[in-house]
Each structure stands twice: as structure tokens, then as C-alpha cells.
Amino acid sequence: MKYYILLLLCFGFTVLKADTSLADVYFGLTYNGEGYLYPFPEQCTRLLDEFADYASNFTKCSIKHARPIRLCERCIDQYVEFDAKYQELLTTVVNGTSCRTIFISHDRLDAVLDYHDNILSVWNKGNCKTCFDWSSTTPQLLNSTNRFNKMFNDTLGCISDNLNQYGNNSEEVCQKCMQTYIQLDEYYKSLSVDAIGVDSICMDIVDSMNTTRSIWSKSLNCCQLRKTPELIFLCCTGIISLLPILFYLGVRFCGPIRDLPKVLRQSRFKQSILQSVDGRIN
Known part of the structure; x- marks a missing residue:
């Protein structure tokens, strides 16, 4: 029986060899995991x-x-x-x-x-899903995403235009684009509140805002414009906080020392006891 099966296999391979090689047959078949050879x-x-x-x-x-x-x-x-x-x-x-x-x-x-x-x-x-509206057959950018992109482009456009006009005068650029930048920053913060944290915002928006903040604070050094008002405010706050301490120190060491009479006051409870004792003696 074994020799018969072997002869059939040899005969089959001989017939196939006329059209294709054994290697082609082998790679054209695939094991399906259940003990059968078949092409996908x-x-x-x-x-x-x-x-x-x-x-x-x-x-x-x-x-x-x-x-x-x-x-x-x-x-x-x-x-x-x-x-x-x-x-x-x-x-x-x-x-x-x-x-x-x-x-x-x-x-x-x-x-x-x-x-x-x-x-x-x-x-x-990247929280990419939050950039789009998925209610239709094809995803569309949300209105909030489009609005942010417009404000982002306006801010960078303002910075670029004023840099071309004023050159290295970053203070002038900061003054001209201050309002545009503040509006962008406030809108981004509102998106953070709506999304319950920055980690839920589309990464395209997060990266755009981080890039803008880096340009604004590091490249243009625009945050320097806010340091003077903040310094004045902090100085005034410190002086006002010290006034009560200075007042009590002045009263303690500079005010006149007066001898105050010692007044002994009896409580009503003590007076009532003394009156009851006097009444029993009498």
C-alpha cells in the first residue's frame, strides 16, 4: 500500500513538472492550521x-x-x-x-x-478623533477646530508681518500683536475647559498653541512687557502687608509709657456669694 501511494505521488509531481516546478507548487499552497493544504x-x-x-x-x-x-x-x-x-x-x-x-x-x-x-x-x-465631526459619512473638521486654526494663522501672520516691518524691534511687534495673541490664548483655555483638560484636546491644536507660546515668550520675549506692572503690584502688596506690623512696633517702642491704675473688679457671682454670707451672719 505504501509503495502504491508513493508511485501516485511521483506520477503527480511528474505531470505537474511539465507546467510548473515543485517549488512553485509548494509556495502556491498554504497550511490552514487544520491539516489541509489549499491556496488562500x-x-x-x-x-x-x-x-x-x-x-x-x-x-x-x-x-x-x-x-x-x-x-x-x-x-x-x-x-x-x-x-x-x-x-x-x-x-x-x-x-x-x-x-x-x-x-x-x-x-x-x-x-x-x-x-x-x-x-x-x-x-x-494624538486625540485626533476630537478634531473632527464624525456624524456624517466623511469626517469634517469641527467648527472649534476651524476657529482655532484661523486665530492661530492670524496670530502668526501678525507676528510675521510686523517682524518684516520692524525687524529686530520685538517690543513693537509684541505691542502690535498683543491683542491677537491674548484672544488666541483665551480661546485655547476655553477649549481646555470644554475638553476637561489639555490631555483631551486634539494634538494638532496643542502643538500649535505650544509653538505660538514659545515664539511669544522665548523668541520675541514679549512676556517682559508684563514684568513692570507685576513688579509694581508686588511691591505695593508687600508695603501694605507690612503697615500693621510697623504700626504695632511703633506703638510698642515709641509711644509714651503710662502707669495704669489697677482696678479690681468683682464678678456678680462673687458679689452674690458675699451678700448671702453677710445675710446669714446678721
């Missing part, structure tokens, strides 16, 4: 190729926009395509065979799931 469904393979392309596109986009951080707004299309293709890979079934069971959670390496989770981690770490 063509649709599942195509979905895997498309998923790999979309994952690559998002990864490239996120790296290109890592500094300054514009990952959320610039890579939204790549992320949507990547996520949609992953969901399609999870749900597609071909002739009773699920593409998910072939490529996901099938071995210890689990490369497909790991790459998906890594990309999702980058997206969630």
Missing part, C-alpha cells in the same frame, strides 16, 4: 494587499507630519481608508472561509493585528 482565497489576499498599502500610506503620512504635528488634519484620509480596509478584512467571508481567521490572531507573531494596533495607538495618543 483570492479576495482575502487582495484585501490583505490593500490593507498593507493603506497602513503604509498612513505610516508615511504620520512620519512626514510629525513635526510640527499636523498628523490629525493631514492624515485623516489615510486613516479612514486604513480603518475601513481593516474592518473589511475582519468581516469578509469567502466560501465559508473568513479572512480574519486566516490573517488575524492565528499565530504568536500576529503581525497584521500588531501593525493595526500600533497605528491605532498613534492616532489615539
Whole structure:
């Protein structure tokens, strides 16, 4: 029986050799985990190729926009395509065979799931979802995001225009753009309150605000304009706080010393006791 099976196998391989090599046959077959050799469904393979392309596109986009951080707004299309293709890979079934069971959670390496989770981690770490309105079929930037972007661009535009006009005279630039910067800063603070903390704001917005503050305080040194009023306020506060101490010290050491008569006052309780004792004696 063994020799018969061996002869059949040799005959089969001889026939296949006319059209293809044994190596081609071997790589065209895949172990499905249940003891059978079969080629992957063509649709599942195509979905895997498309998923790999979309994952690559998002990864490239996120790296290109890592500094300054514009990952959320610039890579939204790549992320949507990547996520949609992953969901399609999870749900597609071909002739009773699920593409998910072939490529996901099938071995210890689990490369497909790991790459998906890594990309999702980058997206969630940046709180990118909070930049957009997801109620429609395609995500749109929120009105708050658009408003912040406009105020941010106006602030940087003001700084740039005045630098070109006044050169190194940063004090003049600070004076001209003070109101624009304060409005941007106040609006950003209101977003922090609405989002219950800075950690919940879209990272594109956080990075834009941090960049503006760095330019304002470090590059232009505009915070120096506020030091003089603050110094005057602190000095006045300190002097007012010292006045009561100076007053009591002056009274203690500079006022006239007078001998005050010692007055002994009896309490009503003591007087009542003395009166009752006198009444019994009499």
C-alpha cells in the first residue's frame, strides 16, 4: 500500500513538472492550521494587499507630519481608508472561509493585528478623533477646530508681518500683536475647559498653541512687557502687608509709657456669694 501511494505521488509531481516546478507548487499552497493544504482565497489576499498599502500610506503620512504635528488634519484620509480596509478584512467571508481567521490572531507573531494596533495607538495618543465631526459619512473638521486654526494663522501672520516691518524691534511687534495673541490664548483655555483638560484636546491644536507660546515668550520675549506692572503690584502688596506690623512696633517702642491704675473688679457671682454670707451672719 505504501509503495502504491508513493508511485501516485511521483506520477503527480511528474505531470505537474511539465507546467510548473515543485517549488512553485509548494509556495502556491498554504497550511490552514487544520491539516489541509489549499491556496488562500483570492479576495482575502487582495484585501490583505490593500490593507498593507493603506497602513503604509498612513505610516508615511504620520512620519512626514510629525513635526510640527499636523498628523490629525493631514492624515485623516489615510486613516479612514486604513480603518475601513481593516474592518473589511475582519468581516469578509469567502466560501465559508473568513479572512480574519486566516490573517488575524492565528499565530504568536500576529503581525497584521500588531501593525493595526500600533497605528491605532498613534492616532489615539494624538486625540485626533476630537478634531473632527464624525456624524456624517466623511469626517469634517469641527467648527472649534476651524476657529482655532484661523486665530492661530492670524496670530502668526501678525507676528510675521510686523517682524518684516520692524525687524529686530520685538517690543513693537509684541505691542502690535498683543491683542491677537491674548484672544488666541483665551480661546485655547476655553477649549481646555470644554475638553476637561489639555490631555483631551486634539494634538494638532496643542502643538500649535505650544509653538505660538514659545515664539511669544522665548523668541520675541514679549512676556517682559508684563514684568513692570507685576513688579509694581508686588511691591505695593508687600508695603501694605507690612503697615500693621510697623504700626504695632511703633506703638510698642515709641509711644509714651503710662502707669495704669489697677482696678479690681468683682464678678456678680462673687458679689452674690458675699451678700448671702453677710445675710446669714446678721
